[in-house]
Amino acid sequence: MNTSTALLLADLTGVAVFAASGASAAVAKRLDIFGVVFVGVVAALGGGIFRDLVIDEVPPLAFGDWRYAVTAATVAAAVFWLHPQLARLRTTVLVLDAAGLGLFTVTGTLKALDAHVPAVGACMIGMLTAIGGGLGRDLLTGEIPVVLRREIYAVAALAGSIAVALLNLIGLANAAWLTAAAVLVFALRLVALRRRWSAPVPAMRPPRTGVRGPQG
Numbered sequence: 001m002n003t004s005t006a007l008l009l010a011d012l013t014g015v016a017v018f019a020a021s022g023a024s025a026a027v028a029k030r031l032d033i034f035g036v037v038f039v040g041v042v043a044a045l046g047g048g049i050f051r052d053l054v055i056d057e058v059p060p061l062a063f064g065d066w067r068y069a070v071t072a073a074t075v076a077a078a079v080f081w082l083h084p085q086l087a088r089l090r091t092t093v094l095v096l097d098a099a100g101l102g103l104f105t106v107t108g109t110l111k112a113l114d115a116h117v118p119a120v121g122a123c124m125i126g127m128l129t130a131i132g133g134g135l136g137r138d139l140l141t142g143e144i145p146v147v148l149r150r151e152i153y154a155v156a157a158l159a160g161s162i163a164v165a166l167l168n169l170i171g172l173a174n175a176a177w178l179t180a181a182a183v184l185v186f187a188l189r190l191v192a193l194r195r196r197w198s199a200p201v202p203a204m205r206p207p208r209t210g211v212r213g214p215q216g
Contacts, residue, residue: 006175007107007110007111010103010106010107010178010182011048011061011068011103011107012067012068012071013103014044014100014103014104014107015044015045015048015068015071015072015075016044016071016072016075017096017099017100017103018040018043018044018047018072018096018097018100018104018133018134018137019040019041019043019044019071019072019073019075019076019079020040020075020076020079020092020096021043021093021096021097021100021133021134021137022039022040022041022042022043022044022076022133022136022137023036023037023039023040023043023075023076023077023079023080024079024083024092024093024096025039025043025093025137025138025141025143026038026039026040026076026137026140026141027079027080027083028093028141029141029142031141033077033080036076036077036079036080037073037076037077037080038140039076039137039140039141040072040073040075040076040077040079041069041072041073041076042133042136042137042140043133043134043136043137044068044071044072044075044076044133045062045068045069045072045133046132046133046135046136047104047108047128047129047130047131047132047133048060048061048062048068048104048108048129048132048133049062049063049132050128050129050132051108051111051112051125051128051129051132052111054112054125054128055111055112055115055117055125056115057111057115094190094193095190097134097146097189098185098186098189098190098193099186100130100133100134101130101131101134101153101156101157101160101185101186101189102130102160102181102182102183102184102185102186102189103182104126104129104130104133104157105126105127105129105130105157105160105161105164105181105182105185106126106160106164106178106181106182106185107129108125108126108127108128108129108130108161109122109123109125109126109129109160109161109164109165110126110164110168110173110178111125112125112126113164113165113168119165119168119169122161122165123158123161123162123164123165124161125161126157126160126161126164126165127154127157127158127161130157130160130161130185131146131147131153131154131157134146134147134153135147149198151192151193151197151198152188152189152192152197152198153189156185156188156189156192157185159184159185159188160181160182160184160185160188163181163184164178164181167181
């Protein structure tokens with residue numbers, strides 16, 4: 001299997017996983033079948049469309065290759081019909097989202113590097129590719145986007161994209177090591193959820209109470 005085929009399979013797997021994540025979130029909000037499929041497609045393809053536009057790959061693969069849209073829509077529709085068998089949808093959404101985060105981090109960073117984007121820019125593109133679909137999903141389902149909360153989300157994607165850039169730099173960007181980078185993101189996200197790790201937030205001072213005394 002050559003590199004381009006491996007990237008395509010990883011990309012389509014990420015599309016399927018994020019489509020399931022988006023559709024599961026839409027089912028939990030009790031949207032109709034069109035809403036479920038639409039949210040699933042946006043979650044699956046949003047990050048990849050952003051990536052392709054930034055690296056000047058026009059039209060984006062989501063529009064130029066029918067397999068992307070068909071995969072996303074088929075998986076989302078399957079989730080709509082099979083959701084009674086998916087116990088505890090919230091847990092399902094979180095696990096699928098973590099898996100998609102890892103896959104899209106790797107493929108997004110690699111595609112940026114292949115397009116001769118410098119390493120720092122490639123890491124940013126990889127992170128934004130990974131979080132773009134989840135951002136669209138949360139906005140469409142009326143949730144505060146995960147990336148804006150205290151949870152470790154974008155940080156996990158950034159760590160994975162840095163790992164991919166380093167592997168590429170030292171010549172170890174093969175299937176085994178790239179899979180390890182995706183697993184790193186997946187594991188970091190799930191461990192952060194399990195242990196309730198969070199990014200720091202600004203300390204809020206309590207409002208002042210009482211009446212000031214006379215001055216002078």
